[in-house]
Amino acid sequence: MARKIGMLTGGGDAPGLNAVIRGIVVNGIKSGYEVHGFIDGWAGVLNANAKKLTLDDVEDIHRQGGTIIGTSRTPIFPKAGKDNVDRSDEAVASLKKLDLHALIVIGGDDTQGEADRLFKDKRFPHVIGVPKTIDNDLKATDYTFGFNTAVEIGTQAMDRLHTTAWSHHRVMIVEIMGRHAGWMALEVGMAGGAHVILIPEVKFDMNEVYEVIKKRYEDGKGYTMIAVAEGIEETSESKETDAFGNVKLGGVCETLQERVQEWLVENMEKPYPEFKFEARSVRLGHLQRGGAPTAFDRILGTRLGVQAVELVKSETWGHMVSLQGTEIKAVKLEDAVGGYKIVPEGRYEEARRFLGL
């Protein structure tokens, strides 16, 4: 009888997930395994809700966004400050009931954290990780799939917002996803020609932002584009958190818009009463996670899926496939979790040279 591989996708979806699923199913079946997808992440494990996947099920899905097996932010181990229920016994019982040989866990820091704990507590150690997040903040991998697509979507949005901001001589504040790290805001800001880029890793003073706006008006440039990461400060009005204890972010662009608008009235409209000065804001939010993946993410996802099955074959348990340069390598799950890969100072400094111009 064929050995069974189970897989799940956890956390926020990311374009490229279906390419990973296809990679696992194709390489898994061609290598003689049965492949089962748990429905809605760890929730599917807890409910023993899995679907056997065939080659037909995954035909062409690498071109689609989302995940055909669904996702959720469901923990199996207790979380500090949250409901403290330990459901790992249920999860292990379900994995054993399905007689799985291996579990491939596709997700970001929270999801891989559960995988690492499962591996370490030895009740079901046959665990392999695949890194995923549009935020690109997972440690021990150079890039995560989904990031490239999200940056492309953000850049297209910036390009469109440039022309309307320019036509109306406005300050346009564009909020970009990225909870713990500013990778997306940095790259969207660079590619999309932002005049100000605000990310959590770099402290900023609003007076510097006002200086850029003022100088651009005085130089006759007439408009300013600001790219801001949603995570610059956890000022979400509701302090609502998800099941892993992450604060639900979003809305910092509106706060900034109000502040900039007040400053514009006070400092620009008074000296130049013949002009109207306006700030507007746009929150890109989940638009950045939706739709078809770029070619880069389709290929990266496919390679990660294929190599995850290779780790199952070589029984390299407790490891995650990872992009290092152009190669896919195995790293320990514990090296990827607990903490984030944030933007190094040097990367921001490269972008800083172009700000305000």
Ligand code: F6P
């Ligand atoms: O972690 C990926 C991410 O898209 C973050 O950038 C964002 O803060 C979060 O997920 C949003 O999560 P949700 O879809 O649960 O609102």
